[in-house]
Amino acid sequence: MFKHSQLESVKAWVAHPAHAAMPLHARVQRAIRQLIVDGVLGAGKPLPASRALAQSLGVSRDTIEVAYGQLHAEGFIERRVGSGSFVAEMTEFAPGRRLSQRDALHRNQAPKLSKRGTAMFGSGGIREQLLPRPFVHGVPETRTFPLPLWERLERQVRKELGAQTLLHCDPQGTEPLRRAIADYVNLERGARASADRVLVLTSSQQALSLCANMLLDPGDRVFIEDPAYYGARKAFDAAGLECVPIPVDRQGLVVDQITAQPRRAKAVFLTPSHQFPTGATLALDRRLALIEWAARHQTWIIEDDYDSEFHYAGKPTACVQGLDPHDRTVYIGTFTKSLFPGLRIGYVVLPPQLVKPMTVARTLLDGHSASMAQLTLARFMEGGHFGAHVRTMRGVYAQRLDVLVRLVRKYLSGFVEPRVPVGGLQLPCVLTCDLAERTVVDAAQRVGIELLGLSGLQHARHGEAGFLMGFAAYTPLEIEGAVKKLAKALRAAAKS
Structure with missing residues (x-):
């Protein structure tokens, strides 16, 4: 028979609310199994007769027989x-076995990771706000997305292709979507793309990781903007690359500092349409100089065109990839900013010689992107809905940017100076007061406002202090309320 304490332990496990969804026989079986695993019931110890245990627990004998039968089938008991x-005689669960002091110490230690694993874990990863609140950057407006239209197109795909949408698909991406992406970037971004050069991925972050690991070796140098997009820096750091910061001015990346470098790099990463986070656009002469430099030294240009759809002043400059006749540019795009984050579709337009290697490497990461979403997106683009949605949101976002700039100048004057960008989804603001950047970010967070500090995006944190304010996902009324709340929080911080 069980000891009194063992029987009470089984009763408590069976009665626990967290286990209520399990069938009764499973609860009994799990409770006894746990006693064995914990070493409370040692090898060779007898279990109560099924009739006696049924009476003690107030259940039927059949319940106990099923529980014992499962324990026997799993090898925990002998009948x-x-x-x-x-x-059963199992040395792993010896009677009364407890962790030794040395075992317990090892269990509580940090895991032994590879150098790359340590770098990835140490980076903190990329954390996205599940429910964005003002002023989270880089998040589009999703509440007005034409969801009924999207659902109708999705139903059309299911009706026409049926079970085919449930199978694996081409790891390079479905042909209709690759063709639609190529047509779009050629028309709107001046790219030199074709369907066979497009690789559909889950995100621009995946594209950056592929570039870091497929084009460069650990220890290789990569030129990177300063300040820079944190996701790129973390991807390169995790791959063991040496990031060499190149300053950014009002005309974008200072390319002269690249061409003058005595030690060459294997690649350069840049966000030329709207530099992240400053919003500067890379001047045409610098684009051409960079293209010639890459061709001369056989290096790669990694162009992240993350939100070029949203340009508010004049026509956007053609992408670097479209100007590059030497095929040294990897062009990265995403639908996370232009449509909605939950879509999880990004893409790269690759030089022809990189298509097969990158596609094979992609199969080792996640195989392929979901075909249903790809095919629905292809129809959304083919029907002209994507272009119409972008044009609508461009007007909405331009208005929201104007509202935010006006409110910042009205309520935050004396604290910050806005640096109005020509496009994008966030407004850079530079601190003009004596408050430390960390103090400002913390004060905002205490009142429910998220600001991304600029210093963390800069090499050695030597640049201007300030923050980014995302505006795309928030109505003018929401923006006004949040700016007033932020102003009050900063006034309080200044007094303390």
Whole structure:
């Protein structure tokens, strides 16, 4: 028979509310199994007869028989005809076994990771706000997305292709979507793309990781903007690359500092349409100089065109990839900013010689992107809905940027100076007061406002202090309320 404490332990496990969804026999079986795993019931110890245990627990004998049968099938107990049921001889669960002091110490230590694993874990990863609040950057307006239209197109795909949408698809991406992406970037971004050069991925972050690991070796140098997009820096750091910061001015990346470098790099990463986070646009002469430099030294240009759809002053400059006749540019795009984050579709337009290697490497990461979403997006683009949505949101976002700039100048004057960008989804603001950047960010967070500090995006944190204010996902009324709340929080911080 069980000891009183063992029987009470089984009763408590069976009665626990967290286990209520399990069938009764499963609860009994799990409770006894746990006693064995914990070493409370040692090898060879007899279990109560099924009738006696059923009476003690107030359940039917059949319930106990099913529980014992499962324990026997899993190898935890032995059942001997005429003798009863006994805990199986398993040294792993020796009677009364407890962790030694040394074992307990090892269990509580940080795991032994590879150098790359340590770098990835140490980076903190990329954390996205599940429910964005003002002023989270880089988040589009999703509440007005034409969801009924999207659902109708999705139903059309299911009706026409049926079970085919449930199968694996081409790891390079479905042909209709690759063709639609190529047509779009050629028309709107002046790219030199074709369907066979497009690789559909889950995100621009995945594209950056692929570039870091497929085009460069640990220890290789990569030129990177300063300040820079944190996701790129973390991807390059995790791959063991040496990031060499190149300053950014009002005309974008200072390319002269690249061409003058005595030690060459294997690649350069840039956000030329709307530099992240300053919003500067890379001047045409610098684009051409960079293209010639890459061709001369056989290096790669990694162009992240993350939100070029949203340009508010004049026509956007053609992408670097479209100006590059030497095929040294990897062009990265995403639908996370232009449509909605939950879509999880990004893409790269690759030089022809990189298509097969990058596609094969992609199969080692996640195989392929979901075909249903790809095919629905393809129809959304083919029907002209994507272009119409972008044009609508461009007007909405331009208005929201104007509202935010006006409110910042009205309520935050004396604290910050807005640096109005020509496009994008966030407004850079530079501190003009004596408050430390960390103090400002913390004060905002205490009142429910998220600001991304600029210093963390800069090499050695030597640049201007300030923050980014995302505006795309928030109505003018929401923006006004949040700016007033932020102003009050900063006034309080200044007094303390």
